[in-house]
Amino acid sequence: MAAKRIALALSGGLDSVVLLDTVCKAVQASNTSKQSTEVWLFHIHHGLQKSADQWLEFCEKLAKKYRTQFDFRLLHFADKAQGNIEARARAERYDALTELCIEHDIEILLLAHHQNDQAETILLQLLRGSGVAGLAGMPQQRINTADGQSITLWRPLLNQSKADLEAYAKKYKLKWVEDPSNQNTRYRRNAIRKEIIPRLEKIQPGAISNLARSADLLAQSQVLLDRLAKLDGKDIFQGANLKLKPLLTLAKLDKPAANNLMRYWLKVNKLAMPSQERLESWWKDLMAVKQDSSLEWQHDEVSIRLWRGVLQVANPAFGHWIFKAIPPRSKLLGLSLALVSKAEQRGLVEHRQRQGAEKIQIKPKTPRKTLKNLFQESDMPPWERQAPLLYINDELIAVAGVGVSYPHLVSTGRRVLPEWSEKP
Numbered sequence: 001m002a003a004k005r006i007a008l009a010l011s012g013g014l015d016s017v018v019l020l021d022t023v024c025k026a027v028q029a030s031n032t033s034k035q036s037t038e039v040w041l042f043h044i045h046h047g048l049q050k051s052a053d054q055w056l057e058f059c060e061k062l063a064k065k066y067r068t069q070f071d072f073r074l075l076h077f078a079d080k081a082q083g084n085i086e087a088r089a090r091a092e093r094y095d096a097l098t099e100l101c102i103e104h105d106i107e108i109l110l111l112a113h114h115q116n117d118q119a120e121t122i123l124l125q126l127l128r129g130s131g132v133a134g135l136a137g138m139p140q141q142r143i144n145t146a147d148g149q150s151i152t153l154w155r156p157l158l159n160q161s162k163a164d165l166e167a168y169a170k171k172y173k174l175k176w177v178e179d180p181s182n183q184n185t186r187y188r189r190n191a192i193r194k195e196i197i198p199r200l201e202k203i204q205p206g207a208i209s210n211l212a213r214s215a216d217l218l219a220q221s222q223v224l225l226d227r228l229a230k231l232d233g234k235d236i237f238q239g240a241n242l243k244l245k246p247l248l249t250l251a252k253l254d255k256p257a258a259n260n261l262m263r264y265w266l267k268v269n270k271l272a273m274p275s276q277e278r279l280e281s282w283w284k285d286l287m288a289v290k291q292d293s294s295l296e297w298q299h300d301e302v303s304i305r306l307w308r309g310v311l312q313v314a315n316p317a318f319g320h321w322i323f324k325a326i327p328p329r330s331k332l333l334g335l336s337l338a339l340v341s342k343a344e345q346r347g348l349v350e351h352r353q354r355q356g357a358e359k360i361q362i363k364p365k366t367p368r369k370t371l372k373n374l375f376q377e378s379d380m381p382p383w384e385r386q387a388p389l390l391y392i393n394d395e396l397i398a399v400a401g402v403g404v405s406y407p408h409l410v411s412t413g414r415r416v417l418p419e420w421s422e423k424p
Contacts, residue, residue, distance in 0.1 A: 007040040008110045009097055010062065012055045012177040015112035017062070018165045019157055021174055023110060024066045042100045042109075043072040044093045053341060055177050071100055074323035074340065074416055092320055095421060098144060099324070101151045113138055113155045116162040119211040120192050127188070133263065133273060136222045137215035161208060229264035232257050240269065242311040244286065251283060258283075269313045272300040321351055321390050321398075323416035334415030335397070335408060343392045350391040358389065360396050362403035374402050390418050 008023060010016045020041070027037045043059040045052050056072060063070035073096035075089075101109055118137045125134035142153045157165065169176070185191040200207040232254075236246045242265055251258035262282075263273055274282070282297065286306070289295050295306035303314035326334040343349050359368040369377075371387070378401075390398040398404045400420035 004036070005038045005040060005104065005106045006108045006110065007042050007097075007101055007104070007106045009093075009112065010041045010043050010059050011112075011179075012043070012058045012062070013112075013179060014169055014174075014176045015114060015117075015157065015162075015165055017174050017176040018168050019110060019112040020062065020066060020068075021172060022168075023156075024068065039066070039068040040100075040104055040106060041066075041068050041070045042097055043070070044096050045072055045074045046089050046093070051177070051180075053345075058177055069104075071104065071327075072325050073097075073100060074325070074337070074344075075320065092322065092421065096322060098151060102149050103324075107150065108152050108154060111153060111155045112157055114157045114160050114162055114165060115208055115212050116193070116197065118158060118215055119197060119208045120189050122211050122215050123192050123196060124188060129275065130273065131263070132218050132222050132225060133267065135215065136219035137212070139219060159212070225260055226264055226267075228257070229261045232261050233264070236261065237265075238310060240312070244306060244309045244311060247311070248286060251287075255283075265311075266299075271302065271313065274299060319388070319400075319421045321349075321388070321418050322421050323418055326415040326417060328414065331411070332415075332417075333409035333411055334417045335392075335404070336410050337414040337416050340392065340416055348391075348393050352389045352391055354386055354389060358396055358399075360399060360402070361406050362399075364406055371399060371402070374399070378402065388420050390420075 006023075006027075008016070008020055010020060024039060027039055031037060041059060041063045043056055045056050059072070060070055075092050075096060097109060101107070121137045122135060125137070128134065138155060138158065140155050140158045144151045144153060168174075181187070182190060183194075185194055197208065204210070232250060233242075236243055236250065242262075247258065247261070250261065259279060262279065266273060278299070285295055285297075289306065293306070297304045305312055305314050323335070323337075323340055325337075326332050340349065354371060358371050360371070360374070361368045362374070375387075387402065388400045389396060390400075392408075395408070396405060397408055398418045398420075404418060
């Protein structure tokens with residue numbers, strides 16, 4: 001019988017190291033000759049800290065120590081100076097973990113979030129003026145569906161406090177790495193962790209566990225609201241889109257129900273919840289527009305468009321280049337990891353927009369061709385031809401939707417493949 005596979009997101013920090021130790025002990029105790037569980041460790045290399053390479057090496061050593069399988073993703077952010085880099089890194093991390101699960105046929109992914117993380121999340125959402133969905137915090141279990149595969153995200157430590165984890169690590173003499181950015185109180189989450197929560201615990205002992213309990217109750221309420229949205233949207237949903245005419249009918253009859261339906265639709269499309277003011281302005285636009293007119297809003301860095309009486313979420317306005325690790329024994333060609341890492345450290349991994357006249361060779365024994373010719377050969381629609389380009393050491397290495405420079409590919413050593421991820 002083939003071994004069951006589970007994966008664990010390993011950053012190398014205290015929380016994930018404690019989770020690793022407890023999971024491996026539980027698996028070792030439960031494995032038998034007839035039934036066994038294979039543990040995989042997934043590490044996401046964001047490249048946002050100088051010590052990121054050392055963290056990757058540390059996690060690889062842990063995988064060997066605990067006799068687990070290991071894989072990683074190397075992410076590259078097109079512009080680290082723009083937007084909420086913390087939120088972008090978190091979103092890309094989840095996407096990369098999902099892709100690793102699909103690649104290795106894993107249906108359960110363990111995350112090391114704990115009770116303090118939950119309390120921080122709830123307080124952040126309160127400060128943002130969030131509704132029930134935001135205040136429900138992080139669910140202990142959630143099922144993600146990607147490429148036809150269902151992946152269960154499970155947070156087994158969510159009812160454990162940070163103090164519990166620290167005590168466990170001390171008892172078993174575990175070692176971990178520290179992210180220096182966690183001490184920077186310019187980040188709101190860090191400020192809440194370092195300054196607000198300790199004060200709340202002094203004012204109200206047990207505040208952390210009480211916040212977590214409130215989140216659980218709100219999560220139950222959100223389940224009912226989602227169920228109501230599905231019922232209200234029975235004649236409104238058109239696949240992943242919304243039909244305008246019946247949507248406006250619902251809004252005129254029951255505005256709270258229409259608001260709930262709109263928020264549910266945004267959640268299904270993995271978009272942030274709008275403020276009440278923004279949602280009201282959308283309703284004004286929709287009420288005023290003619291049935292055959294077009295409309296466009298920018299929200300959460302994507303376009304929401306009304307076209308021919310249907311609301312739809314357009315492709316994200318930008319994305320990021322990510323680098324997928326190639327298994328050592330694979331015959332698949334890829335870029336040298338050493339080359340990419342060195343260029344990343346020197347700031348020579350760049351995302352550029354098409355200017356014109358760029359050429360690239362994407363197949364063996366063929367000449368370099370202009371992007372215009374390649375786009376025409378692939379029958380790419382005109383509006384998709386402003387494709388993102390990846391430059392390494394000032395050389396064109398990859399074109400989103402087209403391919404990777406063949407002369408730069410190698411067949412041996414640690415290799416990665418660049419891929420453009422259209423996620424906000």
